[in-house]
Amino acid sequence: MLRPAPSAARGILRRQFDTSPMHHGRYLPDAALAAYVEHYWCVSWDLRGQPPRLQETLPHPNVHLVADAAGSGIFGVHTRRFATELAGQGRVFGIKFRPGGFRPFLRGPVASLANRSTPIAAVFGADGEAYQHDVIACADVEQCVAFAAQLLAAHLPAPDPTVERVAGIVARVVADRRINTAEELAQNSGLGLRALQRLFNDYVGASPKWVINRYRLHEAIERLAAGTTVDWADLALALGYYDQAHFNRDFRKLVGRSPGEFCRDEQVGEGKK
Template identity: 70%
Template sequence: MRPARTQPRGVLRRNLDTANLRYGRYLPAPEHAHYIEHYWFVGWDLRGQAPQLQETMPHPNVHVVVDPAGSGAFGVHSGRFVCELAGVGRVFGIKFRPGGFRPFLGRPVSTIANRSVRIGDVFGADGDAYEREVLACDDVERCVALATRLVDAHRPAPDPGVARIAAIVDEIAANRELTTAERLAAHCGVGLRALQRRFGDYVGASPKWVINRYRLHEAIERLAAGAAVDWTQLALDLGYFDQAHFNRDFKKLVGRSPGEFARAEGA
C-alpha cells in the first residue's frame, strides 16, 4: 500500500484540530492507475468535543464512497462539499481519474452529476458485498485490498477516451493560459461542441466548469499561502475580466469572500 505524496487541493477549512482525525490517500495498483487517482480514508474520534466542519472544493472526479451515513457512487458535484464530523466515524472512498469512471458506469457520467447512485447499481452484487465488507472493516490496508479486488473484478475493456480526456484535464490543471473553453478547444485541436460532448460523456461537467474550478483551486492555494495579494492582478491571472467577477464566483462557491478566506485560513 503506497501513500500518495501530493498535497490535497481544495481544502477550505485549514485550521481544524487534527489531533483526533486520521486521513490518508493511497495509490492504486499500477494496472488500475489508468482509471483510479487514489483511495482515501478519513476517520475521527470527537467524543466529548465540539463537532468540526469540513469543507472542500469540488474536483472533476467521481468518488465511490462507503460511509455509514450514506454510501454511493457520487458524480461530479458543482458546489462545495460540506460535512460535519461528530462523535466517532470513518469513511473510505475511491477517487476515479477524470473520465475513469465512464467505462464502469456504462453511460455518460453527466447522468450522475450532482447526485449519487448505489454502488450495487454499478458493480452489481459485488458492489453490495464490497459495501458491507468495508462498513465492517476498521483496517485501512484491508479496505484498499477490498477496493482493488472490486475494481479488478470489473475492470472494463481498454477505452482510449479515458486517457484522452484525462490528459486534457491534466493540461487544464497545469496550464494557466487555458482560461476559456474556446481557448482549450483550439489548444486541443478539436471543435468546441465536440469538446463539450466529450466532457459531458466522460467527465460529467463542462470544460468551462472544469477550467473555472481549477482556476479557483489555484486562487485558494495562493490565498492560503498567506502572501500579500494584488487582487486585481490575481483576478486577471485567473482569466477573469475584473476583480468583481472573480469575487462573485469565489464567494458563491467558497461561501466567503477572497479577503475573508485569506484572513481566516491564510498561513
C-alpha cells in the first residue's frame, strides 16, 4: 500500500497551475530503503486541448532517478531552477534520494553529477534498462513504486554511516534558520570548514554555502507564496542577508524574477519596500 509523504512539496513555482489537470504524488519508501530514499514521486498531466504550460521548480540538494518517455536518467544536483514545458498528456516517475543517499550506489563523488545527468544503466546496468522500460510502460503508481524498490534492493550497498551524518547536517540547515554561513554549519557539525566542504562534494554534490543559500531562498518562496504582506528588509535579515539588495539579487538569479514580480505573477500579496 502506498504511503503518501506527510509534508507538502517545496520549491514549486507558478503555483497558479495547481488547479489545472495535473497531479503530483509523493510516497514514502519502506524501512529497508529509508536510509537512502527520501520519497518516490509521480507527476501526471492531461492538457489535451489546452496550450502548453511552463512548470518551474527550485533545486534541492538531492539526486533524482527519473523514468520519463521523453528522457530518463539519473539527475545530479542542478544549481539553477528547473523549467520544463508540459503539453498534451504525460507522466513522469522519479526516485528522490536523501542528501548523501545516492553516494553508496554511485560509488564515487556525487559532485561528478552536478548540473548533468547520466543513463540509469550507467549505475544499475541491465537492471536499470529493464526498470526504465517497465516503469514507462506501467500506468499504476503503486506498481512503479514496487519496481523502484526492487531495483534498489537488488543493488543495495553496504551500510554507510556517513549517509546518515550528511543527511542530519542538511536537516540541521533546514530546521535551524540561525545557520546562515558554511562556517557556522561547520562549527555546528563539529567539523573544520574544509572537511565539511569535502564531505558535501563527495556525498551531496553541492557546497555547504549553496545548500544553505537554496534553503533560505526556499523559505523566502514559502513566505511569499503564503500571501501575507512581507517587509522585504526584515525578510532579508531573517534569512541571513546583509541587506535587501543582496537578497533581491540572489532571488532574481535563482527564480528569474524579482520578489515583487514573483508576487504579482503568483497572484499573492505584495511586500513592503
